[in-house]
Amino acid sequence: MNPTTKRKIAIIGGGPAGLMLAARLDEKKFEVTLYEKNTAPARKFLVAGDGGLNLTHSEPLEQFIKRYTPVSFFEPILRNFSNTDLQEWFKSIGVPTFTGTSKRIFPQKGIKPIEVLNAILKVLKDKNVKIQTNYTWKGEEMNADISVFALGGSSWKVTGSDGAWTGYFKEKGIEIIPFQASNCAFKINWSKNLISLAEGLPLKNISLKSLNVRKEGEVVITAFGMEGSAIYALSPQIRQQLNEHQKAFCYIDLKPSLSLAKLTKFLESKPANNTMTNYLSGTLNLSKSQMALLKNLTTKEDFTKPETLAAKIKELPLEIVGLGPIDEAISTTGGISLEEIDTNFQLKKWPGHYVIGEMLDWDAPTGGYLLQGSFSMGNNLAEYLNKSAVVHS
Numbered sequence: 001m002n003p004t005t006k007r008k009i010a011i012i013g014g015g016p017a018g019l020m021l022a023a024r025l026d027e028k029k030f031e032v033t034l035y036e037k038n039t040a041p042a043r044k045f046l047v048a049g050d051g052g053l054n055l056t057h058s059e060p061l062e063q064f065i066k067r068y069t070p071v072s073f074f075e076p077i078l079r080n081f082s083n084t085d086l087q088e089w090f091k092s093i094g095v096p097t098f099t100g101t102s103k104r105i106f107p108q109k110g111i112k113p114i115e116v117l118n119a120i121l122k123v124l125k126d127k128n129v130k131i132q133t134n135y136t137w138k139g140e141e142m143n144a145d146i147s148v149f150a151l152g153g154s155s156w157k158v159t160g161s162d163g164a165w166t167g168y169f170k171e172k173g174i175e176i177i178p179f180q181a182s183n184c185a186f187k188i189n190w191s192k193n194l195i196s197l198a199e200g201l202p203l204k205n206i207s208l209k210s211l212n213v214r215k216e217g218e219v220v221i222t223a224f225g226m227e228g229s230a231i232y233a234l235s236p237q238i239r240q241q242l243n244e245h246q247k248a249f250c251y252i253d254l255k256p257s258l259s260l261a262k263l264t265k266f267l268e269s270k271p272a273n274n275t276m277t278n279y280l281s282g283t284l285n286l287s288k289s290q291m292a293l294l295k296n297l298t299t300k301e302d303f304t305k306p307e308t309l310a311a312k313i314k315e316l317p318l319e320i321v322g323l324g325p326i327d328e329a330i331s332t333t334g335g336i337s338l339e340e341i342d343t344n345f346q347l348k349k350w351p352g353h354y355v356i357g358e359m360l361d362w363d364a365p366t367g368g369y370l371l372q373g374s375f376s377m378g379n380n381l382a383e384y385l386n387k388s389a390v391v392h393s
């Protein structure tokens with residue numbers, strides 16, 4: 001086939017979304033160039049790998065889909081390229097995966113994040129994808145038939161994902177939703193006493209509820225407030241309340257394994273010669289941090305009434321007064337409004353130009369859902385373009 005008949009695609013942004021798109025495009029139909037402002041692609045991907053590269057999650061697809069906001073946007077994306085599809089693809093490029101105890105999926109033990117990246121880059125090399133680094137897009141039309149933006153969100157700016165691109169899209173009348181931190185620290189005005197007793201301590205095997213959505217997992221008490229998987233997963237509910245009322249409520253269940261009735265009965269049967277504090281930590285196994293939190297957020301009187309105390313242990317209210325700094329957040333919401341794209345990620349107001357990955361306004365918790373979302377969009381756009389490409393031979 002004459003190579004000049006191939007259509008030119010410019011992918012701008014070398015994160016998971018852009019890399020997956022490049023890896024899945026048909027090299028017989030397209031001449032692909034990937035532009036990246038850094039000296040090398042995927043810095044945020046490598047940062048994400050620092051604490052273990054959590055590529056996706058193993059839960060059943062029906063449940064998996066519900067983790068995303070908005071679900072309606074993600075459902076077709078994930079049905080087309082699911083968590084199992086992603087694992088199979090990684091296996092096919094020499095990156096077998098394993099499921100951790102938390103049901104999260106990681107590259108098999110011993111495979112480092114840089115090796116995962118190199119395996120992806122090898123696919124690009126084999127497909128003759130050109131990579132142009134040190135190229136910062138500033139609103140210009142690219143020398144290509146199709147341009148795809150995969151510029152990321154706006155946290156951890158040091159990785160290159162700085163959200164500095166919003167103005168160029170605004171100039172074209174494209175709606176930009178302001179960035180907000182997600183999967184971030186949440187500010188709580190703890191008492192000095194609580195910080196001195198519990199700063200840095202985890203609260204394990206708890207559940208958290210906000211706006212009637214309940215999440216299980218773990219959190220850590222910090223001087224700023226609270227962090228951790230359980231509270232990250234409630235980011236949409238907390239952000240919504242903060243945006244409307246400048247404060248948000250979250251209710252922590254310190255003993256999810258016991259019903260309120262069982263817990264009340266248990267507290268009522270405390271031996272008279274034991275103190276409630278000893279009984280809770282000794283027999284109920286409440287940890288140091290759980291005890292500190294409970295004591296700080298209840299009155300002495302609450303401790304004297306089993307029914308009231310049980311209710312507090314099951315639903316201890318936390319008042320959240322703000323989000324942590326956006327640059328320290330694991331992800332951001334905001335960016336290009338989903339209203340601006342069609343079902344194939346094409347900008348309605350700028351035909352021939354597509355947008356994928358975290359630069360779109362969506363949200364998902366940590367646990368591999370963020371990377372999966374970006375990888376799925378990259379894959380699906382490649383499939384669509386491969387199918388729709390007209391090749392003149």
Ligand SMILES: Cc1cc2nc3c(=O)[nH]c(=O)nc-3n(C[C@H](O)[C@H](O)[C@H](O)COP(=O)(O)OP(=O)(O)OC[C@H]3O[C@@H](n4cnc5c(N)ncnc54)[C@H](O)[C@@H]3O)c2cc1C
Pocket residue numbers: 012013014015016017018035036037038041042043044045047048049052053054055056135136137138150151152153155156159160161162163165329330331356357358359366367368369370371372374
């Ligand atoms: C500390 C941390 C831990 C994380 N852990 C996990 C995890 O365990 N699991 C998970 O699923 N997700 C995790 N994430 C989130 C995940 O890394 C991101 O959601 C994902 O990288 C988004 O992919 P993307 O391709 O959309 O954008 P990005 O990865 O942000 O890539 C965008 C690329 O575009 C480039 N770029 C930006 N502007 C321009 C421009 N004007 N011109 C040219 N290039 C430009 C950037 O340099 C960057 O390389 C973590 C994130 C952080 C910060």
